[in-house]
Amino acid sequence: MNLRDSRAVTVNHLEAENLQLWRGDRHVLKGVEFGLGKGECLQVTGTNGAGKTTLLRTLCGLMVPEEGRVLCEGRDVRADLPAFHSSLMYLGHEAPLKADLTARENLHYWIGVRRRVAAAGLDAALARVDASAWCERLVRTLSAGQKRRVALAGLALMFAPLWLLDEPTTNLDADGQQVVGSLIAEQLARGGAIVVATHQQLPGAVRAARVLELAS
């Protein structure tokens, strides 16, 4: 394989320009602005209902702001959404897992739709989140924390330059939080960018480059 036949996508600079969004009568995003460089982490805080999830969904293009733009490398991401999407990984608060598939199968189908996955890569990702022991069990038999770990394995396996994480530490024990912390640190160290929405402190030794507080 060479890099030429892959879509080499980079995220050196992500920028939000005056994002405005209404839901019904509610003005949810009131002119959100920020810039994010490579290897940087932006923490979005705010009370429940302040629009953290809405902001993440707007950044990744699921929701369309009434005003404002999201720019990646200076270009409006809506100009080429598929290219932007293949450079990002969005993890909502629910892990996109099927109860009737094993943890390993879930990863195989979920990430396999997006990129080629070798069995070795799959095993490595599962080992990274300490899931090797139970990765052949059906997801319906797993605890909430274990499901969260499978989602994190997907994050590690996808290897995307931009991560959009919604409350990544929910349901995780101390060990699990450490895993999140080290995944984030790794991603930043290799030049990836992260937007993480959480009202808790970031796990591990990670410090956000910037904190964006949303007022409700």
Add this chain to the structure above:
Amino acid sequence: MRWTWFHRLASPPYLYGLAARLTPWFAWPAALLILGGLFAGLVLAPPDYQQGEGFRIIYVHVPSAWMSLMVYVTMGLAAAVGLIWRMKVAHAIAASCAPIGASFTVAALVTGSLWGKPMWGTWWVWDPRLTSELILLFLYLGFMGLRAGFDDTQRADRAGALLAIVGLVNVPIIHYSVIWWNSLHQAPSVLRFGKPTIPGAMLAPLLILLLGFTLFFAALLLVRVRAEILQRERTARWISETLSG
């Protein structure tokens, strides 16, 4: 700029004011044409040599049936504009069209059925036009039902718009399959709507009424669009400024 008019139309306050100014220009001619047309059709036109006085119901039935289809097309086009250019007022127009169109459809069905009784001896026959009209009513009901199922206007607008476009693509297909279906089963004694040539004295009132109904729809649409805009923009500042000033 050539597109200025398009952008001006897209602004709710502008359209709100424009609709108010235009309404009388449609409403009055519509009233005159409908009254004149009905007088000409119900009093002046000669009775049909075959159907007697009963044929006069076409003066309400045909324009209603025509409008039911035209409103659907208007609705579909407005919905497409709203979906493609994310234009809020276009969605307001599409949403306003649906109840008007459904009412015309009901009027066409009821008058068709009333006409059927003296002509065929039953209140209902599976004539292709009446059947198509009935399916159209279900399309309208589906559109309104889908819109009502959403909590927020934005998603109701966009989902409804998609359904209206899918319906618009489907209406001709449904119409021709119904005609095809009917041609297989048709009993030779059944009278067909419209087809026979109509003498001028009977045709003129019909044309007047078609125009009158179209203008009536336009006036009704303008009024409804204003109400729809008011409701959607109820929190906007221009509303309180317009209403108090």
Add this chain to the structure above:
Amino acid sequence: MSITDLPAGVGSALDSAPSLVYAARPAPALDAARLALSRDLVLAFRKRGQLLQPLAFFALVTMLFPLAVSPELSRLRAIAPGVLWVAAMLASLLALEFLFRDDAHDGTLEQYALSGQSLTWLLFAKTIAHWLLTGLPLALMAPFAAMSLGVAASAVPGIVLIMVVGTIALSLIGAIGAALALGMKRSGTLLALLTLPLSLPVLIYGARATELAIAGNSYMAPLELLAALAVLAVTLAPLGAATAVRISLE
């Protein structure tokens, strides 16, 4: 770990690279569709009970007619095409409930929409899986229902062929309705109101072709019209379903 499945050389290049390059090979569209399809098949076979529901419903509706009309085969034979198609339409409507609901619930559709792959294409794959699980079994079961209504065995190949083409169109048209209904809390009767009027042409041509097949005549003309509808649905319906899914995710 992230370096482990990268080829030699890229890892070291990354270390010095100023920014993260997305070096993973994107899955080709065909592989992505194959995975989306096989995933739905695997899931369906783990919940076999759900698979049988539309089939049982189809058999049940067919059984209602002899009880409601008459057990005389000559009378049943006359209404057999209508019975088969109304039952098939309702069974396929019932099955639509399973098409997107679970995936919308657990965020799979969201991940599909953000996968960088064409959502239209992935939903087409899902709809094909759905047809393999519901439409095709219905088509294969239709001859048994037909024979119970007094139809001669010689009409069986025709009925299967007509049903196969018709159920493809039904599944695809239904996919739009199922996707549109996703944004709502309760959608039971509305789904019928959305989908049935749009699938009426399928009913008309399908029932007519079946009628001709049962009578032993050539059913090519209505079958060709039915096939035309199926082709139109294949080209347009996934696009409509993708648009509807995106709206539901907003």
